[in-house]
Amino acid sequence: MTDLKMPLRDYRFAMREVFDWDNHYAALGNEDASPDVVDAILEEGAKFCENVLAPLNQIGDQQGCTWDNGEVKTPEGFKEAYQQYVEAGWPSLAHSVDHGGQGLPQSLGSILSLMVGTCNWSWGMYPGLSHGAMNTVEAHGTDEQKETYLSKLIEGTWTGTMCLTEPHCGTDLGILRTKAEPNEDGSYAITGTKIFISAGEHDMAENIVHIVLARLPDAPAGTKGISLFIVPKFLPADGGIGERNGVTCGSLEHKMGIHGNATAVLNFDGAKGFLIGPPNKGLNCMFTFMNSARLGTAQQGVAHAEYGFQKSLAYAKDRLQMRSLTGPKNPEGAADPIIVHPDVRRMLLTQKAFAEGGRMMMLYCLQMADRLVSEDEAERKLADDLLAFLTPIAKAFLTETGFESANLGMQVFGGHGYIAEWGVEQNVRDARIAMIYEGTTGVQALDLLGRKVLMSSGELLRNFTKVVHKFCQAEIDNEALAPYITKLNELNKEWGELTMHVGGKAMENPDEVGAASVDYLMYSGYVVSAYLWARAAKVAHEHLAAGTGEEAFYKGKVATTKFYYDRILPRTAMHASAIRSGAENLMELDAEHFSV
Numbered sequence: 001m002t003d004l005k006m007p008l009r010d011y012r013f014a015m016r017e018v019f020d021w022d023n024h025y026a027a028l029g030n031e032d033a034s035p036d037v038v039d040a041i042l043e044e045g046a047k048f049c050e051n052v053l054a055p056l057n058q059i060g061d062q063q064g065c066t067w068d069n070g071e072v073k074t075p076e077g078f079k080e081a082y083q084q085y086v087e088a089g090w091p092s093l094a095h096s097v098d099h100g101g102q103g104l105p106q107s108l109g110s111i112l113s114l115m116v117g118t119c120n121w122s123w124g125m126y127p128g129l130s131h132g133a134m135n136t137v138e139a140h141g142t143d144e145q146k147e148t149y150l151s152k153l154i155e156g157t158w159t160g161t162m163c164l165t166e167p168h169c170g171t172d173l174g175i176l177r178t179k180a181e182p183n184e185d186g187s188y189a190i191t192g193t194k195i196f197i198s199a200g201e202h203d204m205a206e207n208i209v210h211i212v213l214a215r216l217p218d219a220p221a222g223t224k225g226i227s228l229f230i231v232p233k234f235l236p237a238d239g240g241i242g243e244r245n246g247v248t249c250g251s252l253e254h255k256m257g258i259h260g261n262a263t264a265v266l267n268f269d270g271a272k273g274f275l276i277g278p279p280n281k282g283l284n285c286m287f288t289f290m291n292s293a294r295l296g297t298a299q300q301g302v303a304h305a306e307y308g309f310q311k312s313l314a315y316a317k318d319r320l321q322m323r324s325l326t327g328p329k330n331p332e333g334a335a336d337p338i339i340v341h342p343d344v345r346r347m348l349l350t351q352k353a354f355a356e357g358g359r360m361m362m363l364y365c366l367q368m369a370d371r372l373v374s375e376d377e378a379e380r381k382l383a384d385d386l387l388a389f390l391t392p393i394a395k396a397f398l399t400e401t402g403f404e405s406a407n408l409g410m411q412v413f414g415g416h417g418y419i420a421e422w423g424v425e426q427n428v429r430d431a432r433i434a435m436i437y438e439g440t441t442g443v444q445a446l447d448l449l450g451r452k453v454l455m456s457s458g459e460l461l462r463n464f465t466k467v468v469h470k471f472c473q474a475e476i477d478n479e480a481l482a483p484y485i486t487k488l489n490e491l492n493k494e495w496g497e498l499t500m501h502v503g504g505k506a507m508e509n510p511d512e513v514g515a516a517s518v519d520y521l522m523y524s525g526y527v528v529s530a531y532l533w534a535r536a537a538k539v540a541h542e543h544l545a546a547g548t549g550e551e552a553f554y555k556g557k558v559a560t561t562k563f564y565y566d567r568i569l570p571r572t573a574m575h576a577s578a579i580r581s582g583a584e585n586l587m588e589l590d591a592e593h594f595s596v
Contacts (some may be wrong), residue, residue, distance in 0.1 A: 060260020
């Protein structure tokens with residue numbers, strides 16, 4: 001087994017050298033986010049993740065959470081780790097100083113969450129969901145609600161959840177049945193059952209703040225009749241907690257993975273809830289939480305890719321098996337380490353490309369999220385549009401490639417990968433849910449192609465293709481980048497052509513959108529990554545040309561870019577072909593003709 005280490009050098013490469021975050025933070029006017037402060041946060045966060053959370057990862061998987069008469073106990077060490085997390089002030093890092101936060105950029109908090117998730121995704125979900133609750137209360141809560149709930153969530157004394165799914169409805173929230181009946185004191189009695197509630201019940205914090213979707217008695221049908229409520233496990237009293245509310249954990253789900261996180265069935269039996277945001281506008285308000293969760297789930301894909309890559313790389317350097325076909329590379333040993341074999345290299349480089357490329361995609365999205373608070377209206381608008389376009393791509397593409405990377409990790413280990421002690425089969429199981437969470441890959445694909453691209457008449461796509469075009473034009477005479485710029489230009493043009501093709505066919509048959517959507521999203525993900533890898537290669541070539549003491553690091557970036565363009569980016573041709581094939585090959589078979 002190997003110790004997990006946070007790739008801080010690669011974080012700094014992407015943050016400082018590719019995306020120029022020092023100037024980015026300065027432009028935001030956040031003087032506290034100085035390079036020294038950022039470095040300290042990265043270093044201390046890495047220590048906590050490596051030394052406290054990573055050792056609990058397998059324990060959480062083996063022990064799981066236990067349910068007893070509505071009470072849930074988390075695995076050994078989870079509660080103590082959370083207390084260390086709170087005492088260190090990590091929950092408050094990137095939240096409002098008005099309610100006890102440190103006021104640092106949201107992106108820094110998200111980077112910490114990514115490091116946490118890489119070491120122990122199950123544990124990281126407990127504070128991770130709290131951030132979504134904080135953002136929702138801060139964006140839509142009253143001053144009283146912020147004072148009551150936000151301060152406690154920010155200090156970490158209380159945690160939060162998102163309660164959407166019901167036994168009969170998941171993605172289709174328009175048919176949810178949970179009721180909200182008005183009480184005389186202005187509160188509401190919430191009645192219904194919610195399922196699949198991550199971190200829905202646990203022993204790590206003194207209170208849990210549930211953010212719940214429900215219907216008012218006079219609500220219109222469908223999604224237009226959904227309201228949003230705060231429903232605490234314990235009712236607030238005198239700055240602390242009072243009586244137990246009418247919400248209980250009916251059971252825990254028995255799951256494929258993430259055993260250390262409590263996925264709860266919650267029963268609301270006339271629980272006292274408090275309306276947050278306008279009546280019947282709950283889904284609009286909940287999108288604050290859902291968009292946070294989508295980017296958080298995108299991080300899950302990167303986390304599992306990084307975990308799988310680190311495990312695979314260490315094992316491939318150590319495991320002796322067969323001889324290299326070009327002659328012994330370890331003549332004193334019984335065999336060569338498996339890293340000498342081309343197919344093992346293929347798997348390792350794929351993992352490396354997805355882990356490091358995925359991290360760049362996440363950081364690019366987080367940079368856009370930071371700019372939503374810019375004083376420049378035009379900059380805010382562009383950042384909002386780019387983030388809206390990139391969020392479904394990041395969520396779906398990074399979780400799909402993260403799962404692929406986790407699977408490749410298991411394959412590198414061979415038979416040992418199937419054995420629990422190495423931790424790579426756990427990584428596969430834990431990774432699988434990410435493609436389902438917060439809207440499946442198919443749902444994200446429909447959001448991207450249908451809502452973000454076609455419904456904006458291609459404007460959101462053009463915002464990004466212009467970014468790519470400008471980069472290509474600026475580097476058109478850069479000989480070191482010539483192969484990448486040529487291919488990136490071709491794909492950037494084809495992207496628009498594919499969009500026009502689907503849009504035209506959809507005017508005759510709406511099913512064309514659904515038929516093309518997943519291939520369109522994956523195509524988009526590969527092109528976005530190609531742009532980011534080209535930027536990384538540009539920086540690496542500049543350092544190598546100038547002379548550097550980190551030649552191996554920068555040569556690694558150049559080699560990985562070449563691998564990505566030569567071996568992975570050609571997948572776009574398959575997706576383009578599938579898009580052009582249309583809906584007929586999917587829809588011509590009548591349902592009754594599907595048979596076994």
